[in-house]
Amino acid sequence: MTARSSTDPARVIPEATVARLPVYLRALTALADTGIRTCSSEDLATAAGVNSAKLRKDLSYLGSYGTRGVGYDVDYLRYQIAREIGVTQDWPVVIVGIGNLGHALANYSGFRSRGFRVVALLDADPSLSGEIVAGVAVRPFDELEAIVHDHDVAIGVIATPASAAQDVADRMVAIGITSILNFAPSVLSVPEGVDVRKVDLSIELQILAYHEQRKANGAEAAAPVAPVADGGAA
Amino acid sequence: MTARSSTDPARVIPEATVARLPVYLRALTALADTGIRTCSSEDLATAAGVNSAKLRKDLSYLGSYGTRGVGYDVDYLRYQIAREIGVTQDWPVVIVGIGNLGHALANYSGFRSRGFRVVALLDADPSLSGEIVAGVAVRPFDELEAIVHDHDVAIGVIATPASAAQDVADRMVAIGITSILNFAPSVLSVPEGVDVRKVDLSIELQILAYHEQRKANGAEAAAPVAPVADGGAA
DNA sequence: ACCGATTTGTTCTCACGTTCACAAACTCTT
DNA sequence: AAGAGTTTGTGAACGTGAGAACAAATCGGT
Ligand SMILES: NC(=O)c1ccc[n+]([C@@H]2O[C@H](COP(=O)([O-])OP(=O)(O)OC[C@H]3O[C@@H](n4cnc5c(N)ncnc54)[C@H](O)[C@@H]3O)[C@@H](O)[C@H]2O)c1
Ligand SMILES: NC(=O)c1ccc[n+]([C@@H]2O[C@H](COP(=O)([O-])OP(=O)(O)OC[C@H]3O[C@@H](n4cnc5c(N)ncnc54)[C@H](O)[C@@H]3O)[C@@H](O)[C@H]2O)c1
Numbered sequence: 194m195t196a197r198s199s200t201d202p203a204r205v206i207p208e209a210t211v212a213r214l215p216v217y218l219r220a221l222t223a224l225a226d227t228g229i230r231t232c233s234s235e236d237l238a239t240a241a242g243v244n245s246a247k248l249r250k251d252l253s254y255l256g257s258y259g260t261r262g263v264g265y266d267v268d269y270l271r272y273q274i275a276r277e278i279g280v281t282q283d284w285p286v287v288i289v290g291i292g293n294l295g296h297a298l299a300n301y302s303g304f305r306s307r308g309f310r311v312v313a314l315l316d317a318d319p320s321l322s323g324e325i326v327a328g329v330a331v332r333p334f335d336e337l338e339a340i341v342h343d344h345d346v347a348i349g350v351i352a353t354p355a356s357a358a359q360d361v362a363d364r365m366v367a368i369g370i371t372s373i374l375n376f377a378p379s380v381l382s383v384p385e386g387v388d389v390r391k392v393d394l395s396i397e398l399q400i401l402a403y404h405e406q407r408k409a410n411g412a413e414a415a416a417p418v419a420p421v422a423d424g425g426a427a
Numbered sequence: 428m429t430a431r432s433s434t435d436p437a438r439v440i441p442e443a444t445v446a447r448l449p450v451y452l453r454a455l456t457a458l459a460d461t462g463i464r465t466c467s468s469e470d471l472a473t474a475a476g477v478n479s480a481k482l483r484k485d486l487s488y489l490g491s492y493g494t495r496g497v498g499y500d501v502d503y504l505r506y507q508i509a510r511e512i513g514v515t516q517d518w519p520v521v522i523v524g525i526g527n528l529g530h531a532l533a534n535y536s537g538f539r540s541r542g543f544r545v546v547a548l549l550d551a552d553p554s555l556s557g558e559i560v561a562g563v564a565v566r567p568f569d570e571l572e573a574i575v576h577d578h579d580v581a582i583g584v585i586a587t588p589a590s591a592a593q594d595v596a597d598r599m600v601a602i603g604i605t606s607i608l609n610f611a612p613s614v615l616s617v618p619e620g621v622d623v624r625k626v627d628l629s630i631e632l633q634i635l636a637y638h639e640q641r642k643a644n645g646a647e648a649a650a651p652v653a654p655v656a657d658g659g660a661a
Numbered sequence: 662a663c664c665g666a667t668t669t670g671t672t673c674t675c676a677c678g679t680t681c682a683c684a685a686a687c688t689c690t691t
Numbered sequence: 692a693a694g695a696g697t698t699t700g701t702g703a704a705c706g707t708g709a710g711a712a713c714a715a716a717t718c719g720g721t
Contacts, residue, residue, distance in 0.1 A: 209708060215633040219612060233668065242614035246710055253670055261669040262717035278633050279640030286632070293534045297527040298628070303612060307629040308636060347639050348632065371642060372635040374628075378453060378537060380476035388638050390631045394532070394608075395541040397624045398520070398582065399449040399512050401606040402542060404622050405581050406513030408605060443678060467698065480680055487700055495699040496687035 206277075210251045214274050216241045217248070221271040233264040280308025285344040287370075289361050290353030291316040291324075291331050294376055298352060299326040309348070313340045317357070334361075338368045348372045355379040362389075440511075444485040448508050450475045451482070455505040467498040514542025519578040521604075523595050524587030525550040525558075525565050528610055532586060533560040543582070547574045551591070568595075572602045582606045589613040596623075 206214075220240035224232055234252075238245035252258065252270070255277050259265045275281050286309045288298055298304075299314055314326055317334045324331045332340070340346065349370045351361050358377035365373060366387055375381055375391045383389055440448075454474035458466055468486075472479035486492065486504070489511050493499045509515050520543050522532055532538075533548055548560055551568045558565045566574070574580065583604045585595050592611035599607060600621055609615055609625045617623055 207708075211637050212630070212634055214637070215627075215630040216614075218633075219629075220614070235668085240614065242616070244710065246712090247708090249669065250671080250709085257670070259669055260717065261715070262667050262719095264668065277637070279636045280633060284632075284636050284639070293531040297531040300527045301628070303629050304632075307633065309629075309632055347643075348635055372639050374631055374635060380450075380454070380474065382476070386642070388635055390635060392626055392628065392631060393449075394535070394626065395453075395537050395543075396446070396449040397608055397626060398518075398538075398543055399452075399514060399541065400446055401582055401608060401622055401624060402513045402518050403445050403448070403511070405518070405606050408620070441678075468700095469698085478680070480682090481678090483698095483700065484679085491700070493699055494687065495685070496689095496697045498698065 204254070206254045210254055211278075213241070213243065213247075213251055214278055216243075217251070218271060218274045218278065218280075221267055221274070225267050225271060230267055231264050232267055234259070237265065275308075278308075283308055283310040284348055285310050285312040285346045286348045286350060287311070287313045287315060287337065287340060287346050288350045288352060289315045289334065289337070289365075290351060290357070290377075291321055291326065292352065292354075295352040296326055298350065299329060312344045312346060313337075315340075317353075334364075337364060341365075341368045341370060346370060348374070351375045351377055351381075353377055438488070440488045444488055445512075447475070447477065447481075447485055448512055450477075451485070452505060452508045452512065452514075455501055455508070459501050459505065464501055465498050466501055468493070471499065509542075512542075517542055517544040518582055519544050519546040519580045520582045520584060521545070521547045521549060521571065521574060521580050522584045522586060523549045523568065523571070523599075524585060524591070524611075525555055525560065526586065529586040530560055532584065533563060546578045546580060547571075549574075551587075568598075571598060575599075575602045575604060580604060582608070585609045585611055585615075587611055 217237065220237055224237070224240060234245045234249045238248040241248065249259075252265075255273055258270050258273050272281070283305075286304070288295055288311060291299065291314050295314065295316070299311060304311060311327070311329055313336070314329050314331045315334045315337055316322070316331050319333065321331045322333055347370060349365045349372070351358050351365075351373060353361055355377040358375060358379045359381060362373055362375070362381045362383060366383055371386060372388045373381065373383065373390070375389055376393075378393055378395060381389050381391075451471065454471055458471070458474060466474075468479045468483045472482040475482065483493075486499075489507055492504050492507050506515070517539075520538070522529055522545060525533065525548050529548065529550070533545060538545060545561070545563055547570070548563050548565045549568045549571055550556070550565050553567065555565045556567055581604060583599045583606070585592050585599075585607060587595055589611040592609060592613045593615060596607055596609070596615045596617060600617055605620060606622045607615065607617070607624070609623055610627075612627055612629060615623050615625075
């Protein structure tokens, strides 16, 4: 057993594993909610929609938290994963751009219950200032710096149009935000040490469309031909 | 040059490449909008935020659409990628679950400009029926079958609570939908031949939190300890 | 206290994805 | 028309990830 201690800072968890840990956490929570106290890697893998060997390997990066012949204690493993991810306490988050999507995000209760707390909603449009969304007031974008410093915010969410996204990101980085979740369809450029993840609905749909077309072309030859569709920075 | 014809059905494009083609398409559209007619792999790679060798290899799976010593014709390449993805014509899409998120999605104009047309909004809540969102009326969930058949819909979007997601997916599959974009935080089980992609805000934030914690622990030892946060099927 | 059943943790192998590096192919200038 | 300069397309090396398989460890029954 190489099993590094979970407090060993040299231990490195593969990125693919990191991306699955939240899925396991959610699956464990679902199991716990149905009263299940113990589960095998097979059970958990099924609930999480992955292969059980992959699950066991993923968990082995965290340490040795199971019992051979028995399985995993649901609550214990849940706590270990939550600690590993860093959601045993809440992370303060700011959302910038309170339009269609920003409103939905602000109203999303799953935020709070999964380790995040929306401390501020910011928008450049003065006519939105003062509006209360889900108990939080919309404030002018200028106040970003004060808010970030007051609440020690490390994570920012961008829900502005693509044209404003880079500017907003630059401001966030200048102020000290080091993790950004970007919903705008634009490539952000940020300095070393700042993490950016993007959520892009159109890309997801286009990936589905590609496979859909392939399924269709299994029978028929090729798709009809027409003008190129891509609305740019819409 | 192995360069299979783009109509060769045996040609297979790696999944990782498929996921990047929409990014290239978007970058090309942005370049075209600024009046650029030709670009090198270096230019396009920068605009798309990837390595130029990776870009060239990705494009080589589609065929040989560049000119050595010159680069790529922006409009021509854009068309070829759009054709490959299958967005030279619009795909009809239905959205199920017109709550916070469903409203935002329905109002999202980027849908239409990137190859998708929302043909129906469906919700189980009768009090929503008849409401017009972005020019489309919300209809009862029962009408799914008729709509899917009338418009030959292959792609469905799920924006219901997690507790309803599997049921909705089952209904979609039964009716003939073969691609699903799922915004609910739940693992969907679907038969062979049906593609599911998920968009999960909480997972993205938790991945950011993991890295954020690691950055912080570079200086300090370990994070404080508190109750586990994960609100289940919220 | 032992034995068979069970399930984890890990090793090994293969597949996939990324990046480097360069020959081939093209343009432009003289 | 030839040579210098560019840039593509791709072979090869490398790294990461997935999954099969199994030894080690634990449990329950006798
Ligand atoms: N609505 C969706 O479902 C959806 C889906 C996928 C992606 N997106 C993307 O998310 C982003 C937001 O979409 P939306 O539909 O909410 O747009 P929206 O136009 O409704 O809202 C954008 C908001 O950002 C604010 N804003 C603009 N510039 C700003 C700046 N510099 N600083 C601060 N705030 C600024 C605007 O005042 C507005 O309130 C867009 O980039 C869009 O492409 C939206
Ligand atoms: N709001 C967000 O920003 C956000 C972000 C990430 C994920 N999500 C997820 O997206 C989903 C929707 O979120 P929301 O905030 O819009 O929730 P919501 O409660 O506002 O809306 C859900 C809608 O689904 C409808 N619905 C319920 N059961 C249905 C059924 N069986 N068939 C058809 N319609 C049904 C409800 O009537 C309601 O209108 C949730 O699973 C949520 O976890 C939301």
